[in-house]
Amino acid sequence: MDTLNKTYIRQMYQEQEPVPVLHIIKSLGRGGAEMLLPETLRQHDKQKFKFHYIYFLPWKDQMVPAIEQEGGKVVCVKAKNNAAILLAVRKIAAYVRKNNIQLIHCHLPWAGMAARLVGKLTGVPVVYTEHNKWERYHKLTYYMNKLSFPLQQRVIAVSAEVASSIKINYRKTKPLVQVVANGADTAKYARTQTAAIDIRKQLNIPATATVIGITCVFRAQKRLGTWLEIAKALHAKQPGTYFIIVGDGPLRDEVHAKAKALGTEQYVFFAGLQTETRPYFTAMDMFMMSSEFEGLPIALLEAMSMNCVPVCTAAGGIPEVIKDGVNGLLVPVEQPLQLVERLSQLVQQPDEVARMKQAARETVINSFSMKKMVAELEDIYTDLINK
Numbered sequence: 001m002d003t004l005n006k007t008y009i010r011q012m013y014q015e016q017e018p019v020p021v022l023h024i025i026k027s028l029g030r031g032g033a034e035m036l037l038p039e040t041l042r043q044h045d046k047q048k049f050k051f052h053y054i055y056f057l058p059w060k061d062q063m064v065p066a067i068e069q070e071g072g073k074v075v076c077v078k079a080k081n082n083a084a085i086l087l088a089v090r091k092i093a094a095y096v097r098k099n100n101i102q103l104i105h106c107h108l109p110w111a112g113m114a115a116r117l118v119g120k121l122t123g124v125p126v127v128y129t130e131h132n133k134w135e136r137y138h139k140l141t142y143y144m145n146k147l148s149f150p151l152q153q154r155v156i157a158v159s160a161e162v163a164s165s166i167k168i169n170y171r172k173t174k175p176l177v178q179v180v181a182n183g184a185d186t187a188k189y190a191r192t193q194t195a196a197i198d199i200r201k202q203l204n205i206p207a208t209a210t211v212i213g214i215t216c217v218f219r220a221q222k223r224l225g226t227w228l229e230i231a232k233a234l235h236a237k238q239p240g241t242y243f244i245i246v247g248d249g250p251l252r253d254e255v256h257a258k259a260k261a262l263g264t265e266q267y268v269f270f271a272g273l274q275t276e277t278r279p280y281f282t283a284m285d286m287f288m289m290s291s292e293f294e295g296l297p298i299a300l301l302e303a304m305s306m307n308c309v310p311v312c313t314a315a316g317g318i319p320e321v322i323k324d325g326v327n328g329l330l331v332p333v334e335q336p337l338q339l340v341e342r343l344s345q346l347v348q349q350p351d352e353v354a355r356m357k358q359a360a361r362e363t364v365i366n367s368f369s370m371k372k373m374v375a376e377l378e379d380i381y382t383d384l385i386n387k
Contacts, residue, residue, distance in 0.1 A: 019049050020099055106127075112152075113148045116148045133316060149172075205269075225255065230343075284303065304327075311346075329342050
């Protein structure tokens with residue numbers, strides 16, 4: 001970083017002015033990474049940092065009001081595809097200079113590629129958060145991400161599994177890769193908060209029923225078709241079980257058609273896209289995921305924080321959170337239907353369910369809280385800014 005920038009940083013700290021930090025992300029829709037941004041912003045020390053956000057897909061802007069409500073400044077640099085994102089580099093660099101941005105934090109490969117080039121043009125340090133395993137990326141994304149990877153100062157992996165994937169595929173020691181696990185706001189996501197809506201009553205689900213649910217974007221990796229097959233098989237064994245699916249996405253029509261074909265209308269309920277998920281978590285006893293791959297799902301941590309027992313395939317970073325039989329159930333990724341028998345046994349053990357509910361929340365409080373995550377992020381920011 002040049003002498004002028006270093007002098008500027010010293011002056012800001014002396015005058016106790018917040019340091020401008022820019023987040024760059026492809027969209028601000030309701031995906032996992034995007035939904036985390038207003039949550040982390042709420043926890044950040046705003047006397048120390050001032051946050052700006054640039055995104056590219058104007059039709060994916062659902063998180064913009066939440067970020068602005070927390071004091072973030074949001075700008076859309078319109079780009080209809082990945083190539084256009086890279087062509088926007090000079091415009092972003094001009095924004096960085098105009099707003100005296102002192103650190104860039106980017107998320108996911110294409111926004112990361114653009115941010116690294118901006119960092120190169122402006123001399124501003126770049127930190128990148130990797131949310132997925134590299135093996136899952138399209139080949140072009142994989143190689144472009146790998147090619148530009150050295151042009152940043154720090155890499156954050158959301159789980160040890162993601163960090164391992166970077167190590168295997170990148171095979172270089174710089175930039176430094178460190179794990180900062182995703183976190184949930186354990187004060188916000190707590191059963192002690194009174195739900196504004198009684199979802200069970202709204203859906204005519206008996207108070208004594210076992211409710212199993214999920215909140216997610218309808219993408220192939222979630223294997224919601226398999227999720228519905230598990231629901232149907234479990235309901236046949238345990239008729240007192242009901243299911244709630246919260247969310248929407250590219251595979252909406254396919255998932256709804258699958259549910260209709262399976263004849264699950266009487267006990268599987270689609271809630272659609274919901275900005276406020278806490279009433280749905282309150283209605284659930286268990287949170288089920290049958291994913292093929294994951295990073296470290298934020299919705300999973302939020303559900304556990306609200307005393308939902310996690311029952312999942314051992315995808316990505318999920319085994320770093322769930323210990324089978326201790327705070328939830330885990331089955332192999334290749335055998336998701338094992339959840340049918342495991343759940344059939346568990347729902348008949350109410351004392352064990354109650355114990356696991358408490359263990360799930362304690363896991364998040366102790367190891368995956370938003371407070372812990374934000375503190376680790378701010379340590380990284382301070383370290384990079386002071387260099």
